[in-house]
Amino acid sequence: MGDGVTATQVVFWILAVVMLVSALGVVTAGNIVYAALFFIAALAGVAGIYLILAVEFIALVQLLIYGSAVVILILFALMLTRARERPQALFGRTRPLGIAAAAGLLAALIGGIVATQWVTPGSAADFQPIALQQIGDVIFTVWIVPFIIVGVLLSIALDGAIMLASPDEEE
Amino acid sequence: MPDLVLGQFAGVDMPDWVDALLRIMFIVALMTVNAFALIYLERKILARFQARVGPTRTGPIGTLQSIADALKLVTKEDVRPSTADRWAFELAPYIAFVPVFLIFVPMPFTETWFIRDLNLGLLYVFGVLGLNIVGVIMAGWGSDNKYALLGGVRAAAQAISYEIPMLLIVVSVVMVAAGRLATDGDVSAAVSINGIVADQTTTPYILLQPLGFVIFLIGALAELHRPPFDMPIAESEVVGGYFVEYSGMRWGMFFLAEYTALFLIVLLASSIFLGGWNWPFGADVGLGLQIVLTLVKTSVMIVLVISSRALFPRLRIDQLMSFSWKVLLPFAIVQVLANGIIMAYGGPDWVVGLVSFALLLALFGLVFALTRTRKGGDTTRTIQTTPARPRVITSPEVTAVEAGGGD
């Protein structure tokens, strides 16, 4: 992609900042719908980073599956928030504690990342996009059993969701 | 004419960024012209159906009507309801519009004309199109209008329901393409739209997947909010749906998105089912005829979609949902399974086509049977008549009362 190393990095950082700001929006927004909308922006940012990493397949699956899932989420948020006239308190009492814990976690993670001596990957010239066919080969040979299990899990989850959400007959 | 190689827009060498800019301008120009043309076409076609003549005053036989409309929209005041949610309301048109704009990228107009030939073109189209609905929900929720909210919720439910059968059908098409390409070509082209089109030199996939074509068309009608699936914008129920509070250019953005999506989804359908730029009898027809073929196939389907607006009333939201989940989805799943089984056992193409056709007949039969039972009998006319029985009875007579009776 052209003379792209630095350009790609610039785009990466822009996407990262957008994504992180949106993620912050998700956890701090005072309105469930706003949080869901921010979440979509965060998702799009993640998908963009997938694209930077040249895994288009995962990026598109991310948009396709998460996109629909989040739309449903928004619908539920609408249903649940409209149920009340009074504004809801969206934060628990343990908010400062939670923020502190999250900050500690972040410090620990970044410390770990910085402290680790990463194996330097090959040069960018060696980099090859991963084709869909490769992913398919791996999924359907090495990971076929987990794949089937995921399929069964999905069916069960679907049934469970229908059962949970369906109205009771006798109530 | 955009070419595949970056930095060579229309065959002329240039820096990458100029090339990218030119491609974007190409999309914008195409989109605008397309929207103008489609609006005019829709008005004229509907007028024909409805015993009218349509626009006649602006320009020769009204051809400049869309431009006049656009001018009006641009100069119109942009009103935002005072109780509307500011950000959601103002951003919604763009969020609804940008995904549609992005779908242009992998669309093949001829063998070598497209913005970019994406390897995962089909997946890309659906992945991006799904985001369109976010803008619609934002508009519905942000307008702080009950009609808009209902319209937005309806649109979301509808889009999600009809995306699934459509995606399954796309999967079945990709399966067919991969099966065919595995013998004489590169399998990885099976998810690329241009790869699929290139494979249809002699056999348009509508012959191999007739059920797929029908389900895709129905799903497209639903995605595009076209009758009989236009509940989100139902005039007589929710007044106009999610964009009821919009005016001026923001409203225009929704319409631009709608007509662009109409063109693109139909172009997609004609690419993966009707063979896109291919002449169906295998001859290589050259660049000029290829674009004519693409546009002719697309136009025929556009007329089909537009005419549905004149000929069908609107379904109810629960009927729409149950049609998607109880009829289309099972049939799409069966189609995928059938393709898989046939291809796993090395069945030839014509078996795939035949099975799909049988499934299509089953679908029609089922729908026919369902609606007939609903009507309760084999005829819709359960009206009886009783012969009028002229009989003479005393007509109302004047009854005398005391003058000025009452108070």
Add this chain to the structure above:
Amino acid sequence: MPALEHVLVVNAVLFAIGAMGVLTRRNAVLILLSVELMLNAVSLNMVAFAVYGHIDFGNITGIVFAFFIIVIAAAEVALALGIVVRTFRNRATANVDEVNLLKW
């Protein structure tokens, strides 16, 4: 290509933000969103390792992992929302700290 460390740092921040959401929010839907953020950070990490590891080791398991995570996340959303709706019906609240009885 951005350096691996940079991707990892961004992911760590995303993960921490998600954790913060889980710990501070009380609405079940919002907690679900935060969990999804954390899942995203994890799958992004997997993909990053796979992409960089692929150059040297030729192993793309991480991408498969990310794929599985996304698919399961969809199921999780459906199921979690089912539970939220159920709770909402019985308790008329979507706040997790108000659902504090083991029976009703």
Add this chain to the structure above:
Amino acid sequence: MTTTQQTFEGEILTEPVVVEREFETVDMNINVGPQHPATHGVFRMVLTVDGEIVKDAIPYIGYMHRGGEKLSENLDYRGALGYQDRTDYLAAFNSEWVYCNAVERLAGIEIPERAEYVRLILSEFNRVLSHFMFMGAFGTDVGYFGTAFTWTFKERERIQDLFEAVCGDRIMYNYFRVGGLAWEPHESFVEDSNWVLDQVEVGIADVDNLMTDNEVFVARCRDVGVMSAEEAISYGVTGPMLRASGVPFDLRVDEPYSIYDRFYWEIPIGERGDVYDRYLVRLEEMRQSVSIIRQALDQMPTSGPIVAERLPARLRPEPGEIYMRQENPRGEYGIYMVSDGTDKPWRVKMRSPCFHNLSSLRPQVVNSYLADAVVALGSIDIVLCEVDR
């Protein structure tokens, strides 16, 4: 958690509407009208919806109230005729006719036969016109994007052209007079009528082909707004709605007025009393009206007076009262009139069919889908000027 819905005053329900509030999605109040595209005029109803399900509907009327009854009482017997055009403006001839008949019976005026025929022909034409209007508006309610509307308006236009040729006006005709007609219909009245009838028959077939067998149309109309015969009678519903519920009640037959006993036609009756039956009944009624008009055109005397002789300059009927009712396109249109011997009626009361038909809206709408509510309202075929008077 169940709460009994507050019923508004004067409401008589067979059973109280119980709203199940199991899942606490809040019921939205949706205001449909008076400027909503689906309300056919200035009708307003407040729908309480739970998602897409209508839980309650409260209709509001009166936006078009002009006091037509009181105005008529302050005018000469003849002068009030114009107000009749302005009640049911889609069937103005029929309404004029009821008023004229009422005054004539009250004053004991016999009108010449030719005038009777012209009145009957024009009124039946007006019935066809009104039902065409229904088909168009109903098609729009069900979701045709204007096709039904333009197709039916094409036919309606032809009939209106005929009316214009006869009386010079297209909507507010004011052509009937107490004692006959205002003037002789134009010379080619019979030929024109026959030509219009030919066109209209094609138009009816067109509408039939467009809508009746359309699967989506049937899916939308079948079993929506069902009303049993008992319910219909208890709500005072008349006209095509009543007949759609299976009651063969048609004032033209059951209480023959004018010269209806000279023709043969059939009364269409529905089986289920749903919206689709109402549509079918009206469609068939249009055909029957065409048949009646054809018979009348054949029988009509070619010449003769059109106004009764020796009409007094000012009508002063003997003190008395009369209730004259006739079958309008929408049902039983009645005029109750009390004379105190002066030249103004002491009391005029209009019994408008739409008002009574509209009262049956709520039970049809409650617990149905929002979209069905719109269709059910459309199937009543209200004219708000007539409801509010």
